Amino acid sequence: MTELSALRELAASLDAADPLAAKRAEFDLDPALAYFDGNSLGAPPKHVAxxxxxxxxxxxxxxxxxxxxxxxxxxxxxxxxxxxxxxxxxxxxxxxxxxxxxxxxxxxxxxxxxxxxxxxxxxxxxxxxxxxxxxxxxxxxxxxxxxxxxxxxxxxxxxxxxxxxxxxxxxxxxxxxxxxxxxxxxxxxxxxxxxxxxxxxxxxxxxxxxxxxxxxxxxxxxxxxxxxxxxxxxxxxxxxxxxxxxxxxxxxxxxxxxxxxxxxxxxxxxxxxxxxxxxxxxxxxxxxxxxxxxDGVDLAVLREKGLALGDFFFRCLDVLLPGSEVATPRDHARGHQVSVRDPGGERTMAALHERGVLGDFRPPDVLRFGLAPLYTTYAEVVRAVETLRDVRESVT
Amino acid sequence: MTELSALRELAASLDAADPLAAKRAEFDLDPALAYFDGNSLGAPPKHVAxxxxxxxxxxxxxxxxxxxxxxxxxxxxxxxxxxxxxxxxxxxxxxxxxxxxxxxxxxxxxxxxxxxxxxxxxxxxxxxxxxxxxxxxxxxxxxxxxxxxxxxxxxxxxxxxxxxxxxxxxxxxxxxxxxxxxxxxxxxxxxxxxxxxxxxxxxxxxxxxxxxxxxxxxxxxxxxxxxxxxxxxxxxxxxxxxxxxxxxxxxxxxxxxxxxxxxxxxxxxxxxxxxxxxxxxxxxxxxxxxxxxxDGVDLAVLREKGLALGDFFFRCLDVLLPGSEVATPRDHARGHQVSVRDPGGERTMAALHERGVLGDFRPPDVLRFGLAPLYTTYAEVVRAVETLRDVRESVT
The missing domain is CATH 3.40.640.10 (Type I PLP-dependent aspartate aminotransferase-like (Major domain))
Known part of the structure; x- marks a missing residue:
């Protein structure tokens, strides 16, 4: 089993056990996209329109x-x-x-x-x-x-x-x-x-x-x-x-x-x-x-999932992009985003967008990936880091 | 012909000649209502929803x-x-x-x-x-x-x-x-x-x-x-x-x-x-x-209709409610509203609302009737003044 498929398998089991999994269906999200900008613009709940x-x-x-x-x-x-x-x-x-x-x-x-x-x-x-x-x-x-x-x-x-x-x-x-x-x-x-x-x-x-x-x-x-x-x-x-x-x-x-x-x-x-x-x-x-x-969301459960998504993001980085410089604390004194330093970050983020992974860039050198516990999945985290690796390889 | 039916006939001919008449159809307005509060909250154009x-x-x-x-x-x-x-x-x-x-x-x-x-x-x-x-x-x-x-x-x-x-x-x-x-x-x-x-x-x-x-x-x-x-x-x-x-x-x-x-x-x-x-x-x-x-509205035409609506409102008052005390200038140094003084105005306006004529009340004693040239009709003006007369008679 490759490292990537092991991460995918782990993601699948984490998603299956996610106590907030049902919430995702309440949002209007294009399944072709992996959305990592809920820390900037949250996705619309389906009933809002x-x-x-x-x-x-x-x-x-x-x-x-x-x-x-x-x-x-x-x-x-x-x-x-x-x-x-x-x-x-x-x-x-x-x-x-x-x-x-x-x-x-x-x-x-x-x-x-x-x-x-x-x-x-x-x-x-x-x-x-x-x-x-x-x-x-x-x-x-x-x-x-x-x-x-x-x-x-x-x-x-x-x-x-x-x-x-x-x-x-x-x-x-x-x-x-x-x-x-x-x-x-x-x-x-x-x-x-x-x-x-x-x-x-x-x-x-x-x-x-x-x-x-x-x-x-x-x-x-x-x-x-x-x-x-x-x-x-x-x-x-x-x-x-x-x-x-x-x-x-x-x-x-x-x-x-x-x-x-x-x-x-x-x-x-x-x-x-x-x-x-x-x-x-x-x-x-x-x-x-x-x-x-x-309604019905337990903030402790939300917090736990947000941290678990972040921990899993770090794990994916360690496996797929070891040595990444990260601005976000690995300990739990953090919110729900992972910020990866990248001197060419603006171009990197544009390439991620082309591949359907939507995070954002903050000057001077930060790629931000927001993790919204109500709808972000572990499978999307693998996809984000895998795509980031592909983009980095194609740029280098 | 009664005074009222003469006013209604005049209103019908003014509405028929209204160069902005087609605009009314662009708005979502309940035909059971006569809306005179476009000077406070304009009505929604139909395509907005x-x-x-x-x-x-x-x-x-x-x-x-x-x-x-x-x-x-x-x-x-x-x-x-x-x-x-x-x-x-x-x-x-x-x-x-x-x-x-x-x-x-x-x-x-x-x-x-x-x-x-x-x-x-x-x-x-x-x-x-x-x-x-x-x-x-x-x-x-x-x-x-x-x-x-x-x-x-x-x-x-x-x-x-x-x-x-x-x-x-x-x-x-x-x-x-x-x-x-x-x-x-x-x-x-x-x-x-x-x-x-x-x-x-x-x-x-x-x-x-x-x-x-x-x-x-x-x-x-x-x-x-x-x-x-x-x-x-x-x-x-x-x-x-x-x-x-x-x-x-x-x-x-x-x-x-x-x-x-x-x-x-x-x-x-x-x-x-x-x-x-x-x-x-x-x-x-x-x-x-x-x-x-x-799009395509000539502001001079809009202005002209707004003044004509107001002039017609005054005429209806003179005929149906002579002696009304009006706070709005009869000359044309005015916008598009007619404000009628009424010491019991808050109650009067509530009664008008019950009868489907929607204006508003401003303290201490003013009934305001907004005239929105894009959708207010002359027929509605007759209805407003007629209803005001009825309400006043029922209160007295």
Whole structure:
């Protein structure tokens, strides 16, 4: 038996024993493709297309303006409540609104206002760029200093000047999982607040915001939550910060009584206070539909499968492409992706795409393979690594 | 012949002669209803449901992540170019992104930064509330003073301290149309910049941003543009302000080279600089589809029909409900709505809804009837006023 066929056989037995195997059938995935970009754009659950079409025809077309009071206006909070259990939040603390960039802006301004007398924002030095851009703009508007430190040192770097720490739960390039509990506790000891970016962890690993006593979080819904391209993001406001959440995007949707059309702004109670403008209903209800696939999913089982897929990816690399340089931790302090370094990575990824293996490339030299436990199979992992080997051989 | 049957006969002849009559068939409207809320939520063009479903199945499901480079990433600018002719903008100045509230925030911060050494923001005193909330927050963050003056006086009220004037093109309660050319010119003479809120005018009346030398504008796409509930808003940046457009929602989508993942923010060239986070593709492409109904529409004809519908509404009121107090100008300095004052308006509107006439209520006492020239008929106008009379009689 060749090494490759042994891996294929092992993959077949792992797929056969996969407790989440039935979930794959809920997604609309071209069987000719091996999709490894669920960490960037989750695949569509099969029922979403029909549901969105129904929203257009029946709610928008049939009920017209009446739909606003028949479920649309409150949808940001209602859908937020569906996300809450996925991020370890008790009810009443999550709302869906706007994009991650916009939500980060609201959150950081509110956070520095909630922690006055301090003049510094601490930022994960390896952050996804948009977090850094937004944090820099918040610092500029509020007169704070922005300091970038490696994420592992954020907790200890926080000092008496630090108003808020902004950290990524999972690094978008390497897939490294950071210590939410430890970092939050250390920052709190210094009197700083902590905001977490959950874009790469929600729907991938269990997130325990309440348990870690996180203050704020934002996250995106189009990656592991499969909410659709550019689906609206969510904000977590720990209950203790809600009444004082003082954010500058004071749109009417966050007003305590929006249809009273008052001249002055009064923020709503609860997480809805983080809303700004009129909610984007088609995208929001597509997300709502997509969240149905989480019914009955045990996050511990999801986590276990994600790690097993990653372990198996490493094993395939060791066998088929020994000596590969990998940016993702081999230990389990990682999310669900494997990042392989490749100096010609952009060309390599294009060749993989031609062969039906869809990952992505992140500069300067990283091939990212996302592992979505709800639909990625072990057989696809073998195919990805085998194809990567073939591409490398044909390039060399 | 009764007065009512005379009005009905007139309506029938006006509908028969309507140059836009064929457009009505492009919309999905329940024939049992008379819809008068297109100024709040436009009706869906018939092809939108199928198009959105196709986007989900074929672009999201079929092409997956590849769609981002196959049209999605540039869609905000491409769809903006479709809106440009509707607001009198030469190409390259309109982009679709975020909500009106969020776009106003970006625009006002950028405007005050573009006009330094001045410390005042002038605001339309009767503004839609969200504009006032956002302007107040911008003033607070930038250290400016917010002064509210009646919209007709905005131009002359602008002085040497005024950085920017924010005005509504059409008042959301009364439907009054304001003088864009005169106000802009007067404010410019005082050295102030002018930002226009086009929410109630785009798709209703011809807008001439370039001709009026407006500096900035924002507008919503879910009213007369029929883009769908909460569809993304648009921003107009006059070409001369684009290079200096310095806005705080510095998300990666507005970056000059977003996929280079640079640590520092560099704004894109052109109107795309007003983008923030990842665009909301499902809603954006629903809007894109909805804009197809504008193909071949002459805005002068649209305007003429909108005014004729309003004139006919007044005539029906005069005949069937003489003495009605109306908040909308009888002369043609108005958009496409008729606002009737009614102290018990909330109850009246509920009764109208029960009878299939869908307008809306705005506090404290205004019944609003939106007239959407693409699909509102003269026969529906008679039905609305007749039903209003019946409701009033049954209440009295």
């Amino acid at each position: 029909a549901r969105v079409s129904e929203v257009v025809r029946e709610q928008w077309g049939g009920r017209l303006i009446r739909s606003w009071t028949e479920g649309w206006w409150d949808a940001p909070v209602r859908v937020g409540e569906r996300i809450a259990p996925l991020v370890g939040a008790a009810p009443g603390q999550v709302v869906v609104a706007d994009s991650t960039s916009v939500d980060l802006f609201k959150t950081l301004v509110a956070a520095v206002r909630a922690n006055p007398g301090r003049d510094e924002i601490l930022l994960d030095a390896a952050t996804f760029p948009t977090d850094g851009y937004v944090a820099a703009e918040v610092a500029r508007l509020t007169g704070h200093t922005l300091r970038r430190v490696p994420v592992a040192e954020l907790g200890t770097a926080a000092g008496e000047r630090t108003a808020v720490v902004l950290a990524n739960h999972i690094d978008y390039v390497s897939g490294r999982l950071h210590d939410m509990a430890g970092t939050t506790a250390a920052a709190h000891r210094a009197g700083a607040l902590v905001a977490w970016d959950l874009c790469h962890s929600v729907g991938a690993v269990p997130v325990r915001l309440d348990e870690c006593e996180a203050d704020f979080a934002v996250g995106c819904t189009y990656k592991f939550l499969n909410g659709g391209p550019g689906a609206p993001a969510f904000v977590y406001l720990a209950r203790r910060w809600q009444a004082g959440f003082d954010q500058p995007l004071a749109g009417w949707a966050g007003h305590a009584d929006p249809f009273a059309m008052e001249a002055g702004y009064r923020g709503a109670d609860g997480a809805g206070r983080a809303r700004a403008g009129t909610p984007d209903i088609l995208s929001l209800l597509a997300l709502d539909a997509a969240l149905d696939v989480w | 199928a198009r959105v479903s196709e986007v989900v199945r074929e672009q999201w499901g079929g092409r997956l992540i590849r769609s981002w480079t196959e049209g999605w990433w540039d869609a905000p600018v491409r769809v903006g170019e479709r809106i440009a002719p509707l607001v009198g903008a030469a190409p390259g100045q309109v982009v679709v992104a975020d909500s009106t509230s969020v776009d106003l925030f970006k625009t006002l911060v950028a405007a005050v930064r573009a006009n330094p050494g001045r410390d005042e923001i002038l605001l339309d005193a009767a503004t839609f509330p969200t504009d006032g909330y956002v302007a107040a927050e911008v003033a607070r963050l930038t250290g400016h003073t917010l002064r509210r003056v009646p919209v007709a006086e905005l131009g002359t009220a602008a002085g040497e301290r005024t950085a920017v004037v924010l005005a509504n093109h059409i008042d959301y309660v009364s439907g009054r149309l304001h003088d864009m050319a005169g106000t802009t010119a007067a404010a410019h003479r005082a050295g102030a910049l002018v930002a226009w809120d086009l929410c109630h005018s785009v798709g209703a009346v011809p807008v001439r941003l370039d001709e009026c030398e407006a500096d900035f504008a924002v507008g919503c796409t879910y009213k007369f543009l029929n883009g769908g509930p909460g569809a993304p808003a648009f921003v107009y940046l006059a070409r001369r302000w684009q290079a200096g457009f310095d806005q705080p929602l510095a998300g990666w989508a507005g970056h000059a080279d977003p996929f280079a993942m640079e640590a520092g923010y560099r704004g894109a060239d052109g109107a795309g600089r007003a983008r923030a986070g990842t665009p909301d593709i499902l809603s954006l492409l629903a809007l894109d589809a909805a804009l197809d109904v504008w």
